[in-house]
Amino acid sequence: MPFTLNVNGKSVSVDVAAEMPLLWVLRDVLDLRGTKFGCGLGQCGACTVHLNGVAVRSCQTTVSAATRAPIVTLEGLSADGSHPLQRAWEELDVPQCGYCQAGQIMSAAALLRRTPRPTDADIDLAMSGNLCRCATYTRIREAIHRAAGNSTSTTARLTEPATISTAQ
Amino acid sequence: MDTPMLDRRSFLRATALAGGGMMLAIYFDPAADVLGQEGSRAPAGGAAYKPWAFIKIDPNGAVTIMGKNPEGGQGAKVHLPMIVADELGVDWKTVRIEQAPLDEQSFGIQRTGGSTATPINWEPLRQVGAAARGMLLAAAAQTWSVPASELTAASGRVQHAATSRSLGYGELAARAAAMPVPDLKTVTVKDPKDYTIIGTSARSDAVPAIVRGEPLYGIDTKLPGMLHAVYEKCPVFGGKVATANIDEIKRLPGVRNAFVVEGGPDLVRTYPVCCIGVSHSGGVAIVADSWWQAQQARTKLRVTWNEGPTAADSSAGFATRALELSKQPPAIKLYNDGDAEGALRGAAKTVEAAYYYPFLAHATLEPQNCTAHFHDGKMEIWVGSQTPREGRQVVAQSLGMNESDITVHFVRMGGGFGRRILNDYMADAAWIARQMPGTPVKLLSSREDDLRHDFYRPAGFHYFKGGLDAAGNLVAWQQHYVAFGEGEKFAPNTGIGGASFPAGFVPNFSFNASLMPMGIPTGPLRAPGTNGTTFVYQGFIDELAVASGKDPIAFRLAMLDTPRKLLPNARDAFNAERAKAVLRLAAEKSGWGKRTLPKGTGMGVAFLFAHQGYFAEIAEVSVDAMNRVRVNKVWVAGDIGSQVINPLNAVHQVQGSVIDGMGAIMGQETTIDRGRAVESTFNQHRLVRMNQAPHDIEVHFLKTANAPTGLGEPALPPIIPAVVNAIHAATGTRLRSLPISKAGFSWA
Numbered sequence: 001m002p003f004t005l006n007v008n009g010k011s012v013s014v015d016v017a018a019e020m021p022l023l024w025v026l027r028d029v030l031d032l033r034g035t036k037f038g039c040g041l042g043q044c045g046a047c048t049v050h051l052n053g054v055a056v057r058s059c060q061t062t063v064s065a066a067t068r069a070p071i072v073t074l075e076g077l078s079a080d081g082s083h084p085l086q087r088a089w090e091e092l093d094v095p096q097c098g099y100c101q102a103g104q105i106m107s108a109a110a111l112l113r114r115t116p117r118p119t120d121a122d123i124d125l126a127m128s129g130n131l132c133r134c135a136t137y138t139r140i141r142e143a144i145h146r147a148a149g150n151s152t153s154t155t156a157r158l159t160e161p162a163t164i165s166t167a168q
Numbered sequence: 169m170d171t172p173m174l175d176r177r178s179f180l181r182a183t184a185l186a187g188g189g190m191m192l193a194i195y196f197d198p199a200a201d202v203l204g205q206e207g208s209r210a211p212a213g214g215a216a217y218k219p220w221a222f223i224k225i226d227p228n229g230a231v232t233i234m235g236k237n238p239e240g241g242q243g244a245k246v247h248l249p250m251i252v253a254d255e256l257g258v259d260w261k262t263v264r265i266e267q268a269p270l271d272e273q274s275f276g277i278q279r280t281g282g283s284t285a286t287p288i289n290w291e292p293l294r295q296v297g298a299a300a301r302g303m304l305l306a307a308a309a310q311t312w313s314v315p316a317s318e319l320t321a322a323s324g325r326v327q328h329a330a331t332s333r334s335l336g337y338g339e340l341a342a343r344a345a346a347m348p349v350p351d352l353k354t355v356t357v358k359d360p361k362d363y364t365i366i367g368t369s370a371r372s373d374a375v376p377a378i379v380r381g382e383p384l385y386g387i388d389t390k391l392p393g394m395l396h397a398v399y400e401k402c403p404v405f406g407g408k409v410a411t412a413n414i415d416e417i418k419r420l421p422g423v424r425n426a427f428v429v430e431g432g433p434d435l436v437r438t439y440p441v442c443c444i445g446v447s448h449s450g451g452v453a454i455v456a457d458s459w460w461q462a463q464q465a466r467t468k469l470r471v472t473w474n475e476g477p478t479a480a481d482s483s484a485g486f487a488t489r490a491l492e493l494s495k496q497p498p499a500i501k502l503y504n505d506g507d508a509e510g511a512l513r514g515a516a517k518t519v520e521a522a523y524y525y526p527f528l529a530h531a532t533l534e535p536q537n538c539t540a541h542f543h544d545g546k547m548e549i550w551v552g553s554q555t556p557r558e559g560r561q562v563v564a565q566s567l568g569m570n571e572s573d574i575t576v577h578f579v580r581m582g583g584g585f586g587r588r589i590l591n592d593y594m595a596d597a598a599w600i601a602r603q604m605p606g607t608p609v610k611l612l613s614s615r616e617d618d619l620r621h622d623f624y625r626p627a628g629f630h631y632f633k634g635g636l637d638a639a640g641n642l643v644a645w646q647q648h649y650v651a652f653g654e655g656e657k658f659a660p661n662t663g664i665g666g667a668s669f670p671a672g673f674v675p676n677f678s679f680n681a682s683l684m685p686m687g688i689p690t691g692p693l694r695a696p697g698t699n700g701t702t703f704v705y706q707g708f709i710d711e712l713a714v715a716s717g718k719d720p721i722a723f724r725l726a727m728l729d730t731p732r733k734l735l736p737n738a739r740d741a742f743n744a745e746r747a748k749a750v751l752r753l754a755a756e757k758s759g760w761g762k763r764t765l766p767k768g769t770g771m772g773v774a775f776l777f778a779h780q781g782y783f784a785e786i787a788e789v790s791v792d793a794m795n796r797v798r799v800n801k802v803w804v805a806g807d808i809g810s811q812v813i814n815p816l817n818a819v820h821q822v823q824g825s826v827i828d829g830m831g832a833i834m835g836q837e838t839t840i841d842r843g844r845a846v847e848s849t850f851n852q853h854r855l856v857r858m859n860q861a862p863h864d865i866e867v868h869f870l871k872t873a874n875a876p877t878g879l880g881e882p883a884l885p886p887i888i889p890a891v892v893n894a895i896h897a898a899t900g901t902r903l904r905s906l907p908i909s910k911a912g913f914s915w916a
Contacts, residue, residue: 017421017464024460028396033388034381036582038533039615043850046533074381086379093371093816096824097241098378099385099534099582124859131850133533133583134241135827136820137861157866158823160369160815162757167749167807167872 003063007032008076014063022066023047023058026073034074034102038131045130048103049073055110074102077109084147085109092143092159096134104130108144117148222252222296229324229338231258234268236275237285238554239374240532240581240588242880243817244285246370248293250813254365255297255358257304257321258337265373270556270576280554280581281589281692283779283878286813290876294357299350307344308335322364360810369816374580384580386552389539391608395424396459397600398466399611401451401621404475404843405687406434408450412471417454420468422461426454427603429596432566434476436689439657447592448689449621453600459612478687478843483526483627486840489684490629490650494522498648498680500656503667505733506676508633511644515635518644519715521708523632524905525700526837528625529845530693531853534582535618536593540601541608547574547601551594552581559591566595567602574598585828586692590623616848623691624838624845626652626662630704635676640716642727645674652690653683660690664701669742669777670709673730688840694825695881698778699832702885703892703906706774710893711902720773720893721755746782746807746872751775753805753870754784768792769800770897774889780877782807785826785886789894790916797834798916799862799891802826804883806867809874818879823865825883831856833888834909860915 002015007030014029021040026032026049035058038046042060049058052069077083081090085105088094095101104127111118111126118126123144132140138158145152224232233252235245245265253263268275277288301321308326309316312333320327327334337344360366377384402408409428417426431450452471456462493499512518539550547569553559556578564571581588597611613621628651635644652659664681671677693699713723728744728751751773755761760771768791775784786803804822812818835854839846847853892903895913903911 017461020458020460024458028458028460031390032381033383033390036385036533037387037535037612039850041615041849041851044533044615074379081376081380089379090371090375093375093820095241095372095375095378096243096820097533097581097583098372098374099532101378102381105379120863128857128859131533131855131857133531133585133828133855135824135831135856135861137827137856137858138823138863138865139820141858141863154864157864159819161812161819161869162866164812164815164869164871165753167870 003067005063005067006070008072009070016063018062018064020063021059022049022061022063022071025063026058032073032075036099036102038100038103044100045103045107046100048106048130050106050110053110053113055107074106077105083109085112085143088143088147092139092146092155094136094139094143096136100130100132104132104140108140108147111144112148117150118144222293223256223300225337225341227338227341229262229336230264231256231262231324231337232264232266234275235265236268237278238280238552238556238578238581239267240280240552240554240584242280242285242584243372243814243821244280246372247814247817248285248289250365250370251290251293252297254363255294255301257301258324260365260368260370262324270560270578272557278557280584281586283781283881286876286878287780295352295355298355298357299352302350302355303344303347304337304340306347307340311335311340311343366811366813367815370814371816385534385582386539386550386579387534387537387582387612389550389579389610391539391541394539394608394610395455395457395604396462397453397455397597397609397611398459398462398614399429399451399453399596399600399617400466400469400471401447401449401617402431402473402475403620404473405478405689406436406448407473407475407479407843409452410472410474412452413469414452417452417465417469420465422457423465424455424457425604426452426465429453429599434687437477437685437687439653439659447596447621453603455600455604455609459610463614475843476687481686481688481840481843483840486627486684486686487629493650493682493684494629494631494648496682498682500681500683502649502664502681503671503677503679505671508644508646508676508678511676512633512635512646515644516638517636517715519632519634519636519711521632521711521904523630523704523707525628525703526906527627527688527840528693528832528836529619529622529838529847529853530585530587531619531855532581532583532585532587535613535615536587537610537612538594538597539608539610540597542598542601542605545573547598548577549574549594549598550577550579552579552588553591553594554581554584554586554588555591559594562591562595563598567598585694586696587622590691615850619838619848619853620845622838622845623660623689625693625696625699626659626690628662628700628704632708634708634712636712636716640718642674642712642716644676645670645678647679649679649681651681651683652686654685655683658683659686661692661696662690664697670705670727672733673727673744675730687843694828695778695884698776698885699829699888702774702776703888706886706889707892707904710772710889710896714896719761721751721760724751724773724775741780742777747775747777749870749872750782750784750805750807753868754786754803757805757866757868758786758788758803760786768898770894770899772890772893772895772897774886774893776882776886778885779882781879781882783883783886785883785890787887787890787894789891789898791895791898792916795913796916797891797895797913799830802862802865802887802890804865804867805870806883807870807872808879809876810871811876812869812871813876818869819867821879822867822883825881826865826887827856827861829884829887830861830891832906833891834907834913834915837907856915
C-alpha cells in the first residue's frame with residue numbers, strides 16, 4: 001500500500017503493508033538506520049522518534065498512523081550534529097556501547113521542547129522509558145541538564161574519579 | 169596471575185609506506201605461544217609472518233593508531249591507542265584511531281572479555297610506541313649528523329635544542345622506516361612521570377557518529393540485494409524440528425525462502441570446558457524481503473518439535489535436587505584446610521545459611537544478529553562479536569568449511585557483557601546464508617529470541633555453616649556448593665576456584681561441591697563466576713560479622729589479617745594488603761560508622777578481588793514500610809594498579825558496573841520451565857531504569873605499584889552484596905536469594 005510520510009522535513013513515498021511498524025519502514029525501507037530496534041514491544045525506548053514533536057516508540061507506531069504528522073529521527077534532529085543535546089552528549093562522553101542513545105536523545109529532545117529547564121524529577125520521569133544496558137544514566141541526566149543550561153555540581157564527579165591517590 | 173608479554177618470540181619491523189611514510193609493526197612468531205596463558209591462543213598458522221601494524225605516520229605527519237580489539241562500550245578502542253601514542257610522543261588530538269580487521273596472525277589476540285585488554289597489552293604497546301620514537305630519533309640524528317642522545321621527541325616533532333632545529337615525524341617517517349629496528353628488550357619506555365596522555369581523559373572516538381545516528385552496529389549492516397532472516401528455534405534447548413508447515417510459509421507476503429535448520433549436536437550435555445558456540449537447537453529459518461515480513465510470517469508457523477531430554481529440566485526441579493544434594497556428602501573436594509567439622513562443633517557460635525542466585529540472561533540492547541554472504545564457495549560475515557576469531561572457527565566447524573574460506577568483518581557491538589563471546593548467531597547466519605548462495609542474508613533475533621536462547625549465567629546453590637570463637641573470630645567455614653555438571657565436570661562457567669578468598673584466611677575451611685546434570689546452555693556474563701559468588705561470600709561474611717558483634721568492615725579487615733596459609737593454586741595472586749587498602753579507602757570516603765542515619769536507612773559493604781583488580785563498595789540505602797528500596801549513594805574504591813589510563817572511561821565503567829549490578833539484585837532472573845526459558849521481554853527481565861539509579865556514585869582509585877589491569881568487570885559484583893547488606897542494616901531482613909523482588913522488595 002502506498003503511503004506518503006514527512007521524514008526529517010522531506011516528503012517520501014513508501015509502498016508497504018499498512019500495519020508495518022514505522023521503525024522498520026525507517027530502517028529497512030528508508031535506510032534511516034539511526035533509529036534502533038531493541039525489543040519491538042515499546043519497553044526499551046531504543047526506537048524513539050518524534051511524531052508531531054512528541055516522542056513515540058516507532059516499533060509501536062504503524063506506518064498508516066504516521067502519515068499525518070512530521071516525523072523526526074535522530075538523523076534529522078539537527079543538520080550538523082549541533083543540537084544542544086548532541087553537543088552535550090559529546091562533551092560528557094555519554095555513550096558506552098551507544099546503542100540506546102538515539103532513543104535517549106530523542107526522548108530528551110522531546111522533554112526539552114516542553115520543559116526547557118527540567119529538574120532531576122522531570123528528567124527521571126521523561127527518561128525512565130529508555131533503557132540503557134550499559135547504565136550510562138548518570139551522564140545522560142547530566143547531559144540533559146547541560147543542554148538545558150542548568151547548572152549542576154556533579155559534573156566533575158561523573159567524568160573524573162572523585163580522587164586518585166597513590167598508596168603509601 | 170602474570171600477564172603474557174611480548175618476549176623474544178616476537179619482534180618489530182618497520183615498513184616504508186608508499187609516499188614516504190612509515191608503518192611500525194610487531195611480528196609474531198607463529199610457533200611461539202605468546203598468548204598461551206589465555207588458553208592455547210597462539211596465533212595459528214604457517215610460515216607467513218604478517219605485521220601487527222599499530223602505527224602509521226603519513227608524510228604530512230598524520231598519525232593513525234590501530235584499535236585491535238572488538239569494541240562494545242568497554243573503551244579499549246581508545247585507551248590502548250593512548251598507550252602507544254604516549255610512548256610515541258605525539259599529541260592525542262592529532263591521533264586518528266582505526267579499527268583493525270580480524271587477523272590474529274598479524275594483530276595478536278583480538279578479543280573483548282575477561283577485562284584482559286589492559287593487562288595483556290600494557291607492556292607490548294608501550295614498547296611499540298617507544299620503539300617507533302627511537303627510530304624517529306635515530307632518523308633525525310642521521311639527518312643532522314648529531315648524536316641521538318642530544319635529541320628529544322614530543323608532540324610529533326624531534327628537537328635538537330643545541331641548534332634549535334626540529335623536524336616533524338611526517339618528515340622523518342620515510343627515513344625512520346629504514347632505521348634498524350630496536351630489540352624490544354632494549355627499548356626504553358617512558359618514566360611514568362613523563363606521561364602526557366596516559367592518565368588523562370580521552371573521549372570515545374565513536375560518539376560523534378553515535379549522536380548523529382550513523383550506521384555503526386552489526387544490525388546496521390546493509391548489502392546490495394540483502395534479505396532478512398528470522399530463526400524460530402525449538403523452545404526447548406537442544407530440541408529439533410519434527411514437522412513444519414514450510415510450504416505454507418513460503419507463500420506468505422515477502423517470504424523468499426523457508427527451511428528447517430537441523431541444529432548441531434547437543435554439546436551442552438557434554439559440559440564442554442569452555443564455551444561452545446554453535447546453536448544446538450533446531451528450528452525453522454524464514455528469509456524475507458524485510459525482517460518485519462519474516463517476523464509476520466513466523467506468526468503463521470506451525471511446528472511440532474522433538475523436544476529432547478532437556479524438556480525435563482526446570483528451575484523448581486533444580487532447587488529440589490540441590491536441597492537433596494546439600495544433605496548428602498559433597499561429591500567433589502575443592503579446598504579443605506584444618507578441620508571445619510570439628511571446629512564447628514567446638515565453636516562458641518555457629519551460623520547456617522543457604523544462598524541462591526538464578527540463571528541470568530545477558531540482554532544486550534542490540535539483539536544478536538549477523539549478516540552472512542555465501543558466494544563462490546566462500547563465506548563473508550559481518551558481525552558484532554567479542555571473539556571474532558573463535559566465531560570463524562565455529563562457523564568453519566559447523567559448516568565443514570576451511571577457516572581460510574571465511575572472512576569475518578567485525579563491527580561495533582551494541583553491548584557484549586559476555587553474550588558475544590558465544591558465536592551461535594554467527595554460525596546460524598552462516599548456515600542460513602549457505603542455503604541462499606549469492607544472496608547476503610541478515611539474521612536478527614527478536615528480543616524474545618534473545619532472552620530465550622542465551623548462554624545463561626548459571627544458577628548456583630550454596631549451603632554454609634560458619635563458626636565463631638568466644639572472641640568473635642571466624643574459626644570455621646564449611647561450604648557445600650551445588651552446581652551443574654556431571655561427575656567432576658562442571659558445566660561452563662559454573663566452576664569456582666576452590667583456592668580463592670576466603671580460602672587460606674580461615675583456619676578450618678571446607679569448600680566442596682556436588683553437581684547435577686542439565687541441558688541449559690551456560691556461559692560467561694560480565695564478571696563471570698564472581699557476579700554470583702560475591703553476593704554469596706560477602707553476604708555470608710556479613711552474617712558472620714553481625715553474629716560476632718563486630719563492625720562489618722572491622723570483621724573483614726580482621727579476616728584479611730589472619731595469617732594466611734599458602735594456597736596450592738599458584739595463579740591465585742590475591743593480595744590481602746591491597747584488599748584492605750580499598751576497604752579502608754571506601755570506609756573513609758563514605759564516613760562509615762561515623763554518620764547517624766535515619767531509621768530505615770543503612771549502609772552495607774562488600775569487596776572483591778577479580779580480574780586482577782581490587783574493589784570495595786559501600787552502598788547507602790533507604791527502605792520504606794512497603795519494602796521499596798532506594799540506593800541513595802554508592803562509594804567505590806578501586807585498585808587497578810599503577811595507572812588509571814583513561815579516567816573519563818574509568819568512571820564510566822565503574823558507574824555502569826554499579827548500576828548494571830543493581831539489576832541483578834532486583835528484577836532479573838531466567839526461570840527454566842519444561843526445558844524452556846520463561847522470561848522473554850524487558851518487563852520480565854528488568855534492567856535498572858533511570859529513576860531507580862543512584863544519582864551519586866563516588867569513584868575513588870588507589871594507585872599501587874602494580875601493572876595496570878582491566879576495568880570492564882571487577883566493579884560490578886560487589887554492589888550486589890553491598891546493597892543487600894545495606895538492606896539488612898536498614899531493616900534487619902537478611903536476603904539470601906536473588907532476585908530480592910521475589911521476597912517482596914522493589915525499587916522505590
